[in-house]
Amino acid sequence: MRLFGQGRAALVGDPATAERLGWGTRRRSRPDPELILSPREGDPRREPWVAPPWYRPALRLETLRHGPARQPHWTYLTAAPGVARDLARLAAPPDPRGFSVGLAGLGRVGGVAATVLAAAPSRVSGIRELVIHDVDAANQQRWLLELGSIARWQGRGELPLVRAAGPREIFERCDAFLFAATDGVPPLGTRGEVRMVQLAPNRAILRGFLAEARRAAFAGLFLIVSDPVEWLAQSVFFDSNSDRQGRFVGDGLAPERIAGLGLGVMWARALAAARRRGWSETVARAGAAYGPHSKEVVAFDDVARPDRTRSERLSRAARECNFKVRDLGHLPYVGPGVSSVGLMLPPLLAGREALASVFVDGVYFGAPARLTWGLYPTGRRMADEVWTALAGLHARLRARARALDLLWE
Numbered sequence: 001m002r003l004f005g006q007g008r009a010a011l012v013g014d015p016a017t018a019e020r021l022g023w024g025t026r027r028r029s030r031p032d033p034e035l036i037l038s039p040r041e042g043d044p045r046r047e048p049w050v051a052p053p054w055y056r057p058a059l060r061l062e063t064l065r066h067g068p069a070r071q072p073h074w075t076y077l078t079a080a081p082g083v084a085r086d087l088a089r090l091a092a093p094p095d096p097r098g099f100s101v102g103l104a105g106l107g108r109v110g111g112v113a114a115t116v117l118a119a120a121p122s123r124v125s126g127i128r129e130l131v132i133h134d135v136d137a138a139n140q141q142r143w144l145l146e147l148g149s150i151a152r153w154q155g156r157g158e159l160p161l162v163r164a165a166g167p168r169e170i171f172e173r174c175d176a177f178l179f180a181a182t183d184g185v186p187p188l189g190t191r192g193e194v195r196m197v198q199l200a201p202n203r204a205i206l207r208g209f210l211a212e213a214r215r216a217a218f219a220g221l222f223l224i225v226s227d228p229v230e231w232l233a234q235s236v237f238f239d240s241n242s243d244r245q246g247r248f249v250g251d252g253l254a255p256e257r258i259a260g261l262g263l264g265v266m267w268a269r270a271l272a273a274a275r276r277r278g279w280s281e282t283v284a285r286a287g288a289a290y291g292p293h294s295k296e297v298v299a300f301d302d303v304a305r306p307d308r309t310r311s312e313r314l315s316r317a318a319r320e321c322n323f324k325v326r327d328l329g330h331l332p333y334v335g336p337g338v339s340s341v342g343l344m345l346p347p348l349l350a351g352r353e354a355l356a357s358v359f360v361d362g363v364y365f366g367a368p369a370r371l372t373w374g375l376y377p378t379g380r381r382m383a384d385e386v387w388t389a390l391a392g393l394h395a396r397l398r399a400r401a402r403a404l405d406l407l408w409e
């Protein structure tokens with residue numbers, strides 16, 4: 001078996017890509033590679049560009065109800081030019097000191113998320129530094145002072161270093177980027193949709209960040225916290241990989257390196273309802289939430305054996321809690337900052353299962369997922385009615401993506 005590349009990753013059976021990367025035949029003196037990658041046929045507009053052995057992109061949405069695969073190698077698509085940058089990054093050894101995380105947008109949600117991340121010791125969170133940025137200089141300085149005032153008295157373990165930087169440095173230095181900025185959250189008293197109205201202005205803000213990401217050849221994780229979570233994630237993938245005419249080029253961010261963080265708070269809201277009724281033990285063990293950070297999210301008390309009434313209650317709690325907080329005269333941001341980001345990011349970065357909106361068959365879909373280079377949904381045994389609900393929801397989201405001009409077909 002002829003391998004190419006001298007680093008922790010090696011290619012097999014693809015001299016053309018190896019040449020593009022400048023990876024020569026692997027020398028016999030080199031130790032065995034940690035991962036072997038072979039080329040795969042597939043559609044880069046619809047599938048992850050790089051996939052680990054446990055993930056089978058060809059299963060598309062079916063991956064949600066299948067256990068992990070045991071394929072011999074990692075696989076990658078040759079059709080997307082951007083994949084070369086990702087393979088080079090994958091071959092580089094991870095920084096043993098932990099992750100550098102950039103965060104843009106220090107508002108209510110971003111501020112709470114930053115607080116939780118800044119208060120967790122690096123050896124627990126895996127985060128060595130938090131690089132913060134806000135367009136409002138006084139607000140950025142205020143958060144630098146506030147987060148810098150978080151310390152323990154003789155506690156064990158260093159807290160992450162917090163410093164401020166602009167987008168350029170964030171994309172040059174960070175392993176993961178969190179986008180929590182917004183042009184504006186609809187004020188209290190707004191009736192109806194409070195998330196979708198943010199799509200055009202927040203997508204416009206993201207364009208500036210995408211330009212910096214491109215300039216820096218950023219191959220880190222691009223994580224969306226702002227609303228509408230899934231559609232902003234979709235527009236990041238779409239905008240970073242389109243030419244001026246909106247045609248697919250495929251030299252931007254890989255879809256599996258983009259994700260949305262909004263399902264955590266939905267699950268927390270469902271779990272709170274279960275706790276009030278005394279069901280939380282089963283729900284925490286066997287339940288899950290799926291779908292978007294919106295009124296369409298679905299929660300199940302037990303994915304393999306769902307109780308319809310209980311699941312409807314949990315879904316309703318997940319969908320409606322934000323309006324209850326608004327009706328009390330406050331914008332909801334503590335639960336979101338803590339559950340979607342502060343408590344979600346460390347296990348996610350550590351490669352444990354987390355809740356995130358990840359790329360499944362062409363659109364971003366909230367599901368339990370795992371980071372193994374990219375973020376991929378983790379399948380589990382599920383009842384037919386759960387599968388039917390998820391397949392229907394996914395089809396509606398695909399149709400909406402098309403209507404929003406966020407698909408290339």
Ligand SMILES: NC(=O)c1ccc[n+]([C@@H]2O[C@H](COP(=O)([O-])OP(=O)(O)OC[C@H]3O[C@@H](n4cnc5c(N)ncnc54)[C@H](O)[C@@H]3O)[C@@H](O)[C@H]2O)c1
Nearest residue numbers: 105106107108109134135181182225226227261262336340
């Ligand atoms: N994912 C979730 O779980 C979840 C839950 C609730 C709300 N949200 C969403 O999170 C987003 C933030 O909400 P919020 O209440 O914190 O808003 P906010 O108005 O309190 O804060 C927004 C911050 O973004 C900053 N900002 C604006 N433009 C910027 C730019 N170009 N670069 C850097 N910073 C910029 C502003 O200065 C401000 O500090 C909203 O879209 C909101 O709907 C997400």
